[in-house]
Amino acid sequence: MKTTVSIIKADIGSYTGHQKVHEELKKKAGELLKDEKSKGTLLDYYVASVGDDLDLILTHDKGIDSKDIHGAAWNVFMECTEIAKGLKLYGAGQDILSDAFSGNVKGMGPGCAEMEFEERRSEPIVAFLMDKTEPGAFNLPIFRMFGDPFNTAGLIIDPNMHKGFRFEVYDIKNHKKVMLKTPEELYDLLALIGAKSRYVIKRVYPGPENKVPENEAAAVISTDKLHEIAGEYVGKDDPVALVRGQSGLPAVGEIVEPFAFPHLVSGWMRGSHNGPLMPCSQKNAIPTRFDGPPRVVALGFQLNEGTLVGPMDVFADVAYDRARTKALEVADYMRRHGPFEPHRLGPEDMEYTTLPKVMEKLKDRFESI
Ligand SMILES: [Mg+2]
Structure with missing residues (x-):
């Protein structure tokens, strides 16, 4: 079985100013990714943040540039943007440059690094x-x-x-x-x-x-x-x-x-x-x-x-x-x-x-x- 590891990240709002991702955003991201895992979209996930960036570390078997995976990440960023706006966080939704998801986060604001490989021993x-x-x-x-x-x-x-x-x-x-x-x-x-x-x-x-x-x-x-x-x-x-x-x-x-x-x-x-x-x-x-x-x-x-x-x-x-x-x-x-x-x-x-x-x-x- 080939495994794909994807990191998809975005700055969708932080406090104070550019310092930190709010815990409410990370909590919501975790809940949404848990759902995706139970649906079988993901094999596993880890939600991290560094400064004002929310980083989704995702594993799956769908290969790079998968519409399902990018769509799941996009959905997390959209939902978390609403929370960020509700909290009036700084730069709420700043990396979301389009309202309509077109199948891949590339060119839409978030950053992405992915690799697919056969797991070694x-x-x-x-x-x-x-x-x-x-x-x-x-x-x-x-x-x-x-x-x-x-x-x-x-x-x-x-x-x-x-x-x-x-x-x-x-x-x-x-x-x-x-x-x-x-x-x-x-x-x-x-x-x-x-x-x-x-x-x-x-x-x-x-x-x-x-x-x-x-x-x-x-x-x-x-x-x-x-x-x-x-x-x-x-x-x-x-x-x-x-x-x-x-x-x-x-x-x-x-x-x-x-x-x-x-x-x-x-x-x-x-x-x-x-x-x-x-x-x-x-x-x-x-x-x-x-x-x-x-x-x-x-x-x-x-x-x-x-x-x-x-x-x-x-x-x-x-x-x-x-x-x-x-x-x-x-x-x-x-x-x-x-x-x-x-x-x-x-x-x-x-x-x-x-x-x-x-x-x-x-x-x-x-x-x-
Ligand atoms: Mg940043």
Whole structure:
């Protein structure tokens, strides 16, 4: 039996401001998904939240892009939007860009990461949920997991992984994609994904001689860009990702290790600032300082015929305390820059914010020099 794991997420309202999903929304989501499970639509589910994002982790046997699954998630978001509106939560329904469901949540506001595979004898999977950042925030850690032998010892010592992995990279401005193979094309890959606001890793596949089939994704990242969908900036595109581990793939410890370095990502405060990505537990996934700093939560599961055994709240471990301390030091340093780059994003990325409206009034006052 093939199992599909889907994370479908949306910001449909939060309190106070952008800080937290209200418990009433999570409760309602759980009730609705329980019904879907009893009807047989879902094999299992887990409702999570990070900051203002409601994340539905779903397992089923209906494959990716299933109308039933996307419809069930859409229904959750619509019902929860009504609760959010009733509570006058901030940004109630903000990621719901259409009133009519057309069979798939793509292009309608929510973000989505899905993978279908034959369950192995043991199937560990890690769901990464981020808030106050963008899909390119996954470029560095995903590269380290699958391409960097200084992170992933398996690339050197596991014969399954020794021939490397294949990276599917999206050019999100031109809507094109390219497949690159490591280690052969390592430098080409880095030339692209270092520019994380334009080129984003969408999926990673096993290379040759891996016992995991070449056509089964080992990692998938949501890449939905809300401002591209709506034609203007209507909300941040906080990303999620799924990564499978062990037995030909990176060990779970190799999958989570990159987050011990709180790298700089964009999306903090009004989607307009760079800041450190702080790994944290579910309990601490409430970004309050300057609406940040950006957060990442890792939930580990073992799949058992589609049942989610877990989660393990990975970054609750004290082993990430130092990453958090470093993130807070970097947050202090970046905040001191106030409205200056590199805390504030560069002009190209600010085009999608409300800044152009401010600049509009100055445009006739410029003279030639
Ligand atoms: Mg968010």
